[in-house]
Amino acid sequence: MKIQTKKERFKEPLRLESGRILEEYELIYETYGELNEDKSNVIVVCHPLSLSHHAAGRYADEAKAGWWNNLIGDGKAVDTTKYFVICSNTLGSSYGSTNPLSIDPSTKKEYRLKFPVLAISDVVKAQMKLYDRLGIKKAKAIIGGSMGGMQALCYSIEFPDFAEQVFALATTAYTRPWAISFNKIGMEAIRHDPIFKNGNYSKDDIQALGLPGLAIGRMAGLICYLSPNLFNRKFGRDYASTDGLYELFGRFEIEKYLEYNAYNFPKVFDPLSYLYTCKMMNIFDSGRNEDTLENSFAKVKSKLHLISFSDDMTFFPEEMEEIKDIMIKIGKGEQVTYKMVESQSGHDSFLVEVEKFEDYIINLLEGKK
Amino acid sequence: MKIQTKKERFKEPLRLESGRILEEYELIYETYGELNEDKSNVIVVCHPLSLSHHAAGRYADEAKAGWWNNLIGDGKAVDTTKYFVICSNTLGSSYGSTNPLSIDPSTKKEYRLKFPVLAISDVVKAQMKLYDRLGIKKAKAIIGGSMGGMQALCYSIEFPDFAEQVFALATTAYTRPWAISFNKIGMEAIRHDPIFKNGNYSKDDIQALGLPGLAIGRMAGLICYLSPNLFNRKFGRDYASTDGLYELFGRFEIEKYLEYNAYNFPKVFDPLSYLYTCKMMNIFDSGRNEDTLENSFAKVKSKLHLISFSDDMTFFPEEMEEIKDIMIKIGKGEQVTYKMVESQSGHDSFLVEVEKFEDYIINLLEGKK
Numbered sequence: 001m002k003i004q005t006k007k008e009r010f011k012e013p014l015r016l017e018s019g020r021i022l023e024e025y026e027l028i029y030e031t032y033g034e035l036n037e038d039k040s041n042v043i044v045v046c047h048p049l050s051l052s053h054h055a056a057g058r059y060a061d062e063a064k065a066g067w068w069n070n071l072i073g074d075g076k077a078v079d080t081t082k083y084f085v086i087c088s089n090t091l092g093s094s095y096g097s098t099n100p101l102s103i104d105p106s107t108k109k110e111y112r113l114k115f116p117v118l119a120i121s122d123v124v125k126a127q128m129k130l131y132d133r134l135g136i137k138k139a140k141a142i143i144g145g146s147m148g149g150m151q152a153l154c155y156s157i158e159f160p161d162f163a164e165q166v167f168a169l170a171t172t173a174y175t176r177p178w179a180i181s182f183n184k185i186g187m188e189a190i191r192h193d194p195i196f197k198n199g200n201y202s203k204d205d206i207q208a209l210g211l212p213g214l215a216i217g218r219m220a221g222l223i224c225y226l227s228p229n230l231f232n233r234k235f236g237r238d239y240a241s242t243d244g245l246y247e248l249f250g251r252f253e254i255e256k257y258l259e260y261n262a263y264n265f266p267k268v269f270d271p272l273s274y275l276y277t278c279k280m281m282n283i284f285d286s287g288r289n290e291d292t293l294e295n296s297f298a299k300v301k302s303k304l305h306l307i308s309f310s311d312d313m314t315f316f317p318e319e320m321e322e323i324k325d326i327m328i329k330i331g332k333g334e335q336v337t338y339k340m341v342e343s344q345s346g347h348d349s350f351l352v353e354v355e356k357f358e359d360y361i362i363n364l365l366e367g368k369k
Numbered sequence: 370m371k372i373q374t375k376k377e378r379f380k381e382p383l384r385l386e387s388g389r390i391l392e393e394y395e396l397i398y399e400t401y402g403e404l405n406e407d408k409s410n411v412i413v414v415c416h417p418l419s420l421s422h423h424a425a426g427r428y429a430d431e432a433k434a435g436w437w438n439n440l441i442g443d444g445k446a447v448d449t450t451k452y453f454v455i456c457s458n459t460l461g462s463s464y465g466s467t468n469p470l471s472i473d474p475s476t477k478k479e480y481r482l483k484f485p486v487l488a489i490s491d492v493v494k495a496q497m498k499l500y501d502r503l504g505i506k507k508a509k510a511i512i513g514g515s516m517g518g519m520q521a522l523c524y525s526i527e528f529p530d531f532a533e534q535v536f537a538l539a540t541t542a543y544t545r546p547w548a549i550s551f552n553k554i555g556m557e558a559i560r561h562d563p564i565f566k567n568g569n570y571s572k573d574d575i576q577a578l579g580l581p582g583l584a585i586g587r588m589a590g591l592i593c594y595l596s597p598n599l600f601n602r603k604f605g606r607d608y609a610s611t612d613g614l615y616e617l618f619g620r621f622e623i624e625k626y627l628e629y630n631a632y633n634f635p636k637v638f639d640p641l642s643y644l645y646t647c648k649m650m651n652i653f654d655s656g657r658n659e660d661t662l663e664n665s666f667a668k669v670k671s672k673l674h675l676i677s678f679s680d681d682m683t684f685f686p687e688e689m690e691e692i693k694d695i696m697i698k699i700g701k702g703e704q705v706t707y708k709m710v711e712s713q714s715g716h717d718s719f720l721v722e723v724e725k726f727e728d729y730i731i732n733l734l735e736g737k738k
Contacts, residue, residue, distance in 0.1 A: 219554050252546065252651065
């Protein structure tokens with residue numbers, strides 16, 4: 001599989017949903033496979049909150065392959081011998097696209113908290129500029145889970161002529177207060193962390209000291225991305241063999257797991273990017289521009305394929321069923337499919353239980369239902 | 370209804386589950402109604418994590434009555450014209466019983482982080498000393514929800530001759546990793562809060578500055594004590610009218626609710642008490658002393674009445690069903706009743722949806738099934 005990582009700089013201002021303007025911006029993106037001559041074999045992949053444009057393949061120095069490597073590759077469900085796959089790092093994220101630590105051209109300093117709040121629609125609009133520059137007018141499909149699923153839904157509504165098929169996994173038409181609450185923990189913990197210094201933190205400090213506030217936010221995320229049953233199965237009540245049961249800070253294995261993953265997170269993800277990306281997810285609402293969800297989904301021309309996961313504790317299956325019901329209600333039942341996967345890994349099932357829905361995706365990509 | 374608040378001091382050492390010893394201790398408690406002549410009308414009420422011995426009635430200067438005032442009172446389900454009700458503040462809690470800010474007799478200083486880790490069994494054992502001092506040998510019933518339900522279960526196993534009936538609501542036989550994870554957020558946030566000063570905080574600082582770490586822990590608690598449906602119904606996607614949608618720190622109403630409740634919490638609850646009480650809940654395991662749950666529940670002589678709530682996100686109904694199944698498996702099916710209440714308020718349903726189970730309790734207290 002041919003992998004390329006590239007960056008494009010856009011000098012044309014991007015008018016944001018908020019009314020503010022991003023004077024210029026960069027998008028870093030990765031591609032897998034080869035673009036065919038008539039540019040008709042494109043599949044767009046959209047990443048979730050904490051992940052990057054590195055969706056598949058493995059670089060020489062990498063311990064782990066890209067985050068959807070089980071789905072994307074030669075001979076896999078998203079077959080890179082057939083398709084040319086593009087995954088862009090979202091605006092605001094901390095993996096190389098323009099974000100709060102980028103230089104504000106009007107001040108020549110990092111934006112920090114002066115960075116504008118972005119919406120999912122802004123991320124998608126910027127990515128459309130990228131495809132345009134690459135001469136890509138149409139996509140065979142768009143696929144995304146969680147925040148990537150929000151992008152997929154947004155493409156289907158805002159750019160209805162772009163993709164033939166849109167796959168939205170483990171996502172929602174609008175973020176509900178349950179998911180907002182988990183993000184709130186992180187947002188508050190970051191704001192109150194003295195190392196954060198109201199956004200004026202030193203990046204070296206964070207590499208040296210970590211950022212407990214962001215780690216605590218990550219813990220809240222890990223809880224709602226997994227599930228009670230998974231925790232029971234994986235950790236049960238196992239206790240750290242090094243710790244005393246009656247030590248106040250002695251730890252169950254689940255606590256060690258949360259600590260390990262959470263305290264590493266600030267080394268790879270920036271706290272301002274975390275704040276802006278949480279905010280972007282919180283304000284996501286497919287119905288905003290058209291007043292109602294019905295009006296928004298009435299614009300959809302693609303086939304819309306919805307996949308939910310039975311034990312998703314972030315975006316519950318009912319939230320995806322609601323989209324299916326709306327499509328049926330507005331007379332677009334022929335354009336929508338819905339599958340609930342019986343999962344055991346919570347929200348993250350879309351990343352780790354690919355074997356349960358890959359055939360479904362293959363059949364749909366091949367035009368079977 | 371006659372209400373009395375009293376404190377008892379115990380000079381006899383309490384040998385703790387951990388092997389450590391609490392040299393002396395105090396318990397503050399409240400009683401409602403009148404103890405009858407043969408002391409046969411006692412009902413013990415056990416409080417959850419963040420509440421106190423003030424379970425019912427309203428003092429002259431109080432805006433709100435005690436936390437289970439809808440259940441306990443003259444003519445109510447726990448009828449104080451018939452019963453003499455006792456509710457003790459648990460050891461370790463911050464409402465007046467011995468806790469980490471009490472004076473350690475061996476050093477004449479506050480314990481702080483030298484306070485021993487307590488188990489639910491220690492709390493219950495100390496309360497038994499209180500009943501003994503009051504000349505109470507038997508209880509008509511014990512009733513508790515959440516951490517109070519853990520105490521109720523512990524009484525039924527450790528002191529099987531004490532109560533005729535035990536009511537455990539919204540609780541579990543052993544704390545699972547899901548609930549431990551929510552507590553973990555608070556424990557980590559408190560530890561990393563610079564105002565906490567590794568347990569050597571100034572109480573005046575906390576009154577003046579709050580303690581964001583404890584507030585963030587409280588937020589995590591509030592999320593798992595409520596439920597996604599309740600959040601949808603109560604807050605939906607309403608946005609604070611004072612805040613901008615595209616302001617990074619602009620807030621949805623759910624966020625304002627969490628902030629309001631969380632940031633007030635450190636004014637009424639001590640962070641060390643919070644840490645010790647979370648730890649006590651985390652290590653709760655009905656099977657510990659007897660190796661298996663079956664052996665533990667084999668000791669039960671009381672009628673055991675289990676009430677779960679359909680949308681409880683802290684202790685899921687399956688956890689209480691498991692206790693019922695164990696009782697049946699060990700041949701004690703006649704001693705157990707189980708009711709799942711169709712609730713809409715999450716874990717906190719045991720506090721706020723009393724009308725859905727009060728008749729059930731009344732009938733059982735009167736010996737009907």
